[in-house]
Amino acid sequence: MIQLTDIEKVYQTSTVETLALNRVNLTINRGEFVSIMGPSGCGKSTLLSIMGLLDEPTHGTVTLSGRAVTSYSDRELADLRNQRLGFVFQSYHLINDLSVLDNVELPLLYRKGISGKERRQRALAALDKVGLNARTSHFPSQLSGGQRQRVAIARALVGQPDIILADEPTGNLDSVMGEEIMDLLLTLNRRDNTTIVMVTHDEQQALKTERIIRFFDGSQVN
Ligand code: ADP
Ligand code: ADP
Numbered sequence: 001m002i003q004l005t006d007i008e009k010v011y012q013t014s015t016v017e018t019l020a021l022n023r024v025n026l027t028i029n030r031g032e033f034v035s036i037m038g039p040s041g042c043g044k045s046t047l048l049s050i051m052g053l054l055d056e057p058t059h060g061t062v063t064l065s066g067r068a069v070t071s072y073s074d075r076e077l078a079d080l081r082n083q084r085l086g087f088v089f090q091s092y093h094l095i096n097d098l099s100v101l102d103n104v105e106l107p108l109l110y111r112k113g114i115s116g117k118e119r120r121q122r123a124l125a126a127l128d129k130v131g132l133n134a135r136t137s138h139f140p141s142q143l144s145g146g147q148r149q150r151v152a153i154a155r156a157l158v159g160q161p162d163i164i165l166a167d168e169p170t171g172n173l174d175s176v177m178g179e180e181i182m183d184l185l186l187t188l189n190r191r192d193n194t195t196i197v198m199v200t201h202d203e204q205q206a207l208k209t210e211r212i213i214r215f216f217d218g219s220q221v222n
Contacts, residue, residue: 002028008058020043034196035197039216042217043218053077086161092151153169164197
């Protein structure tokens with residue numbers, strides 16, 4: 001599904017050069033649930049941004065469904081991000097003055113050929129999947145952290161992406177809510193065959209996924 005070949009990422013500031021990723025080779029297969037672990041600063045977020053087509057590697061190739069990402073135009077890349085990838089962040093990134101339903105509909109607004117009615121139906125279906133269909137007209141401030149993350153997951157799912165990229169999705173939640181979100185992700189993976197790549201610091205959570213990829217200092221260690 002996503003293949004990284006010889007990925008290197010160098011961050012250059014006026015005084016320092018950081019090798020954030022060093023010759024990373026990995027393949028994420030369809031239907032997998034993979035965790036990425038490693039100490040702070042080892043390159044996890046950089047890796048997720050490159051997989052999410054938010055940032056370009058300094059060297060190496062990202063291949064999405066068999067096609068090198070460099071062969072796409074900027075316009076095509078934006079469409080790929082919008083249509084094939086779903087993002088979940090530690091801090092939810094919901095829009096506070098939009099209702100739950102409007103937040104979830106948002107990714108579909110930029111797509112051609114989807115009517116308002118279909119948008120609504122698909123958003124309701126996504127909210128149903130995360131168990132939040134009783135909260136559609138609430139605003140984010142009226143929800144618990146766990147519920148907010150469920151909305152964010154529904155927003156990631158609504159476009160039926162090939163892959164969900166989650167950057168510490170339970171990092172802001174207490175252990176009970178964190179476990180609920182983890183169980184939800186496991187259900188989405190097992191029941192719907194959703195491919196998930198998750199950065200986490202939580203070893204217990206990582207052990208529940210199919211594969212753990214460990215990083216240290218920009219390199220994969222397993
Ligand atoms: P992690 O997510 O594992 O904490 P990051 O991918 O955020 O690690 O960072 C990897 C390394 O790259 C770190 O040394 C970090 O300081 C550096 N880095 C990350 N982003 C930038 C940036 N925009 N400019 C310069 N250095 C960066
Ligand atoms: P943190 O883990 O520090 O809370 P987040 O998980 O919220 O950070 O965000 C991870 C990275 O993704 C950040 O570098 C942020 O700038 C970027 N980011 C956050 N939201 C979006 C978005 N909607 N689209 C693109 N990039 C985003």
